[in-house]
Amino acid sequence: MIEFIETTKEFQVGASTVTALNHINLSIQKGNIFGVIGFSGAGKSTLIRTVNLLEEPTSGRVLVNGKELTTLTKKQLREEKKNIGMIFQHFNLLHSKTVFENVAMPLIISGVKKSNLEGQVKEVLAFVGLTDKADRYIDELSGGQKQRVGIARALVTKPTILLCDEATSALDPQTTKSILALLKKVNIEYGITILMITHEMEVIRDICHRVAVMENGRIIETGNVLEIFSTPREETTKNFVQSVVRDEIPPSVYEQLKSIDTSKKIYNLKFIGVDVGQPIVSQVAKKFAVDVNVLFGNITELQGIPFGHLIVELVGSDKEIQKAFLFIQAKNIQIEEVVARESEHTNYYRSGSRYAVHG
Structure with a gap:
């Protein structure tokens, strides 16, 4: 479904070269909720942004549904990107538009006629529990409702992959639980593969099937959630696990x-x-x-x-x-x-x- 092959991304900062991704090799299977965790600066955001080419790899390959997006024509790339939804930490919504208009935006940009898009928008708004908020403006919503709008917008094009960039880190604990429950529902009912990055081990524990731990642009450990929590190998992984599983001696x-x-x-x-x-x-x-x-x-x-x-x-x-x-x-x-x-x-x-x- 998603495969990183020797994926490297470098940035020029003045006269220096910063390596954000260092020869990443990682496979994410269809239907999984896959978490990537690491401290700030580990390379998580860069990794997820290479999937939909918000960042283009310096070298190596990223395959999405068996296709390397960098080899496609602009028309082909537009079509493939419809299969990749994305939700963001700070929602990235248009405050001058209503909830309905925000969710409809990807369809409008794709040239879908208004008469055709109305049913799709209403369907995803019902799915995320915002039918009664369709005519509200973004500033009238709570943080959790804003993120539900973001999820609805990502789902409206019927993607096969959903990218979550720190989707819950701006939310309080109770709202986080409700959003994670919604994402689990997305995975189960729509069969969508979810790749999520986070610095919160609770998120990994509550929703993910598998997890990769990043440090300094590298993947240092991968496994299913039970393996990682029960027998972490790397020191960074152990520190994350101990933030959730309190096994240290008082x-x-x-x-x-x-x-x-x-x-x-x-x-x-x-x-x-x-x-x-x-x-x-x-x-x-x-x-x-x-x-x-x-x-x-x-x-x-x-x-x-x-x-x-x-x-x-x-x-x-x-x-x-x-x-x-x-x-x-x-x-x-x-x-x-x-x-x-x-x-x-x-x-x-x-x-x-x-x-x-x-x-």
């Missing part, structure tokens, strides 16, 4: 790590799916000569699948603790020992290969 618990006691060890347990329902704590306490203290835990949901963390302290002999460790591992639960260490100015904890900092 400072109050960290104080317990600083005391040296050979009769106890602390572990981080990860539960996915049906494993969340396992009474693992009570089972360990009954089966082995260890005391189990729960220090911290939480559960979130990823695409309808429960995902949880539990930090526990096991107190007992090394032999019994090892037996308990192997028992938990055999239950298909990820388990990592949490080890504390100190530097001169900063306290660290480590859970497997993960680090966090408490200043």
